[in-house]
Amino acid sequence: MRDSTNLNTKTEMIWNPNKECMSRDEMSELQGKRLRKIVEYVYHNVPFYRNKLQEMDIRPDDIQTIEDIRNLPFTTKKDLRDNYPFGLQAAPQSEIIRVHASSGTTGNPTIVGYTRKDIGVWSECMARCLTAYGVTREDIFSVAYGYGLFTGGLGAHYGVEHLGASVIPAGTGNTEKHLKLIRDLGITGIACTPSYALYLAETMDKLGIRKEDIKLRIGAFGAEPWTENMRKEIEERLGLKGYNIYGLSEVMGPSVSYECQMQHGSHINEDHFFPEIINPTTLEPLPNGQTGELVFTTLTKEGMPVLRYRTRDLCSLLPGTCDCGRTNVRMGRIEGRSDDMLIIRGINVFPSQVESVVLSMPEFAPRYMLIVDRVNNLDTLQVQVEIRQEFFTGVFDTPAAVDQLEKKLAAKLKSVLSISAKVQLKAPNTIERSQGKSAHVIDKRKL
Amino acid sequence: MTIHQLSIFIENRSGTLIKVLDALKEANIQIIASTIADTAEYGIYRLICSEPLRACEELKNANVAVALSGVFAIEIDDQPGRAAEAVKAFSEAGISITYMYSFLLRGKGILIFRTDDNEKAAAVIRDNHLKSIDENDLSALA
Structure with a gap:
């Protein structure tokens, strides 16, 4: 198997062998050095962290090696929310050249500012991902993640440019035109959500475009959970090879980790993002191989560095040199969440967001149910609400009036969630009163 | 010159209509005429009955979304x-x-x-x- 020709091809598929194939000792040393620097940096520039460290009686000097990370405080989504909008920003505004935002559990989104250096690191990490997938300067690569506040579009875009392939900023929507370009331009690579890839396949069938008519060979899929079965189906229908890409805006965006040709876990760019797996209840670190909550510390970020950010994603770490030659640690598939966040069409949705909208309309009882499903490979969200007895007045003697009420709620949900939800009105007292938060959700997607 | 009609929100699933009819039966209300304006997910059940004001109260007590038009x-x-x-x-x-x-x-x-x-x-x-x-x-x- 591992003949020399093969090995050569493999080395060609590594963007930065110095970092991706570093010896473990060198990596630990680099990580330790960078950790010391970042702790010192946030201590002096982010009051939130300074207060936390002082409360715990930790001075920057106490951090010497990467092992010392275990003494540092955690950061949660709630911390980001409580310090909205710029409370955790370490760099002065004059150094921030871009701001992204991701949905929060309630009204406020999470704001992440990037310095020029951050964008550079991000592009570098993204180029590593793309190279691992086999993308080269010869490729024409379409970015079909949403462009805008979401990190997917611009993050992937800058990576493709940094690598030197031709980027097609397709974005989402206008699928038919996109497919025409894929066919006519001979686009060879695409980055999108796995469900959008399947939607592309559906649209191809509808338009009578066969996979033989297009040249797609590489797909970078992420931003939502997907399965091996989905991978097979996408690969079969689009005639490409699909690779996982992982990331989150609080840490950077897509490119935190990526699959290589071996497709045995996703390599973490751990010279920039240091991973830990913890027990989400005791917060104690877990040994390699055990499943727990994934935690990241940004080792080089200037705009908004985070110490031990709890991703709420559950997975395990797979250490050891990979057959691809990379030595950086891999993470296994995301096996679940330690909170109630849903990822629907690549967008983070919290049931509490729906709750805040429902509570804001007196017409509805403070009870709701989210039903998530996947129909024709596209995620669907249905929100069931109960009309309040006292608000069901004589004007509701026609379906048109009821529909109008449903539309009013749907419009509010859309503005808060950034995705469309179908509203289903229920009679009073028909939605079960739920105890826990998760009882508000029925996820019918088979993932 | 108008008369009272009950407009009742009924979900499209088994058991919802009978709940309404049972409540009316319990209250000894006579249905004179009725029709359902149906959509894919629910219907508005309109009915003319004896003692509409009392019927409306009885239905509200039975947790039915009902209104008078x-x-x-x-x-x-x-x-x-x-x-x-x-x-x-x-x-x-x-x-x-x-x-x-x-x-x-x-x-x-x-x-x-x-x-x-x-x-x-x-x-x-x-x-x-x-x-x-x-x-x-x-x-x-x-």
Whole structure:
């Protein structure tokens, strides 16, 4: 198997062998050095962290090696929310050249500012991902993640440019035109959500475009959970090879980790993002191989560095040199969440967001149910609400009036969630009163 | 001149209609006429019954989404063309009929309808000598 020709091809598929194939000792040393620097940096520039460290009686000097990370405080989504909008920003505004935002559990989104250096690191990490997938300067690569506040579009875009392939900023929507370009331009690579890839396949069938008519060979899929079965189906229908890409805006965006040709876990760019797996209840670190909550510390970020950010994603770490030659640690598939966040069409949705909208309309009882499903490979969200007895007045003697009420709620949900939800009105007292938060959700997607 | 109609929100699933009918049965309410305006997911069940105000309270107590609406009830002869004549009078006066249903009671045709302008509709009924019937008449006939 591992003949020399093969090995050569493999080395060609590594963007930065110095970092991706570093010896473990060198990596630990680099990580330790960078950790010391970042702790010192946030201590002096982010009051939130300074207060936390002082409360715990930790001075920057106490951090010497990467092992010392275990003494540092955690950061949660709630911390980001409580310090909205710029409370955790370490760099002065004059150094921030871009701001992204991701949905929060309630009204406020999470704001992440990037310095020029951050964008550079991000592009570098993204180029590593793309190279691992086999993308080269010869490729024409379409970015079909949403462009805008979401990190997917611009993050992937800058990576493709940094690598030197031709980027097609397709974005989402206008699928038919996109497919025409894929066919006519001979686009060879695409980055999108796995469900959008399947939607592309559906649209191809509808338009009578066969996979033989297009040249797609590489797909970078992420931003939502997907399965091996989905991978097979996408690969079969689009005639490409699909690779996982992982990331989150609080840490950077897509490119935190990526699959290589071996497709045995996703390599973490751990010279920039240091991973830990913890027990989400005791917060104690877990040994390699055990499943727990994934935690990241940004080792080089200037705009908004985070110490031990709890991703709420559950997975395990797979250490050891990979057959691809990379030595950086891999993470296994995301096996679940330690909170109630849903990822629907690549967008983070919290049931509490729906709750805040429902509570804001007196017409509805403070009870709701989210039903998530996947129909024709596209995620669907249905929100069931109960009309309040006292608000069901004589004007509701026609379906048109009821529909109008449903539309009013749907419009509010859309503005808060950034995705469309179908509203289903229920009679009073028909939605079960739920105890826990998760009882508000029925996820019918088979993932 | 209008009479009370119950408008009831009913989800499209088994057991929802019977819940309403059972509550009416318990309360000894007589249904005189009814119709359902249905959509893919729910229906608005409209009904004319004896003692509509009490019926409404009873249904509310049974946790049913129910409301009272004012509708007109016109009695017409059970002959071809009578409904057309009645509706034409409203149409000529520029009144829109939001919905309508009809039934036979003791050999007479009864048209139940809601309009977008009740005052104007009442005037049309008077001017055209249409026979509007009230709740007492209806209950007596039933």
